[in-house]
Amino acid sequence: MCRVTAYYRVSTEGQGRSGLGLEAQRQSVRSLCASRGWDIVSEFTEVESGKRGDRPQLQAALDHARLTGAKLVVAKLDRLSRDAAFTLKLRNSGVDFTCADNPDVNRLTIGLLAVINEDERERISERTKAALAAAKARGQRLGNPNGAAALRRAGKGNAASVAAIKGNADAFAEGLRDTVGRIRAEGTTSLAGIASELNARHMKTARGGKWHASSVRNLLARLAA
Incomplete structure (x- = not known):
């Protein structure tokens, strides 16, 4: 045995x-x-x-x-x-x-998988940076893109500020689309499970914090929209 x-x-x-x-x-x-x-x-x-x-x-x-x-x-x-x-x-x-x-x-394929995993991590980082850079190039202000407090500070009448915050959040979410899709394809579909996988893969929220079921729910809603 x-x-x-x-x-x-x-x-x-x-x-x-x-x-x-x-x-x-x-x-x-x-x-x-x-x-x-x-x-x-x-x-x-x-x-x-x-x-x-x-x-x-x-x-x-x-x-x-x-x-x-x-x-x-x-x-x-x-x-x-x-x-x-x-x-x-x-x-x-x-x-x-x-x-x-x-x-x-086997010993060969596990080495190939290791290289592929590292490449995936680097590509995720590159996609997120590119999405944020594109948002910045369009004139959208970066920083605290998801927060309700940021939306309140922007003011209901300040449409440009609200649009900038939303655009930045959309760009950040788009950078995670492939990763979330891969996690779900691997069989993890619950909000808590996806949050755990994102944390395990060292993915940060837009504010630089840890993922929770609530933040995953917001992310999925943004990606669906």
Whole structure:
């Protein structure tokens, strides 16, 4: 029987305390192991950004897997890292690992997926910057695009200011359209689930904060409009 060391990661302490994101990862890994007849012998949980390379729980999971000959299993590749070089280093560490959402990858394809994930992250950033730059070029003022307080400050009679705020919010939402579509296509459709995925992918709200169900609802309504 294949022995498994499971590794779970969330990016914020709030997600760690609430279990938001962690339970979905556990369910994904446990479902895979049950379907394959694999035995989970150890589990490691980390609350840390995927950008950091010095993650003690990941190192402990790798050490345990190496010493016991277990397979390291994560729910998704980005739970290890969104940095291709880091993932490729893990691939060459001597530990066999796989992802519950794509369990049949091999050493070649997992390297390709790592590069694709990093490219996706960079493209998301580029699209968001381009959308905001286009809004700015049209004369729309940037900053606090979604806030009701900003709309109140603009005043009901100041149509130009209101239009600028709305245009900026539309541009920001458009930069996230592909990402949200991909998340939903992967099976995450609830507002809380989409918020968790956006936070896990280090996507910030227009104000630079964390996503919640309410902010996702507003985002989806703007994209639908």
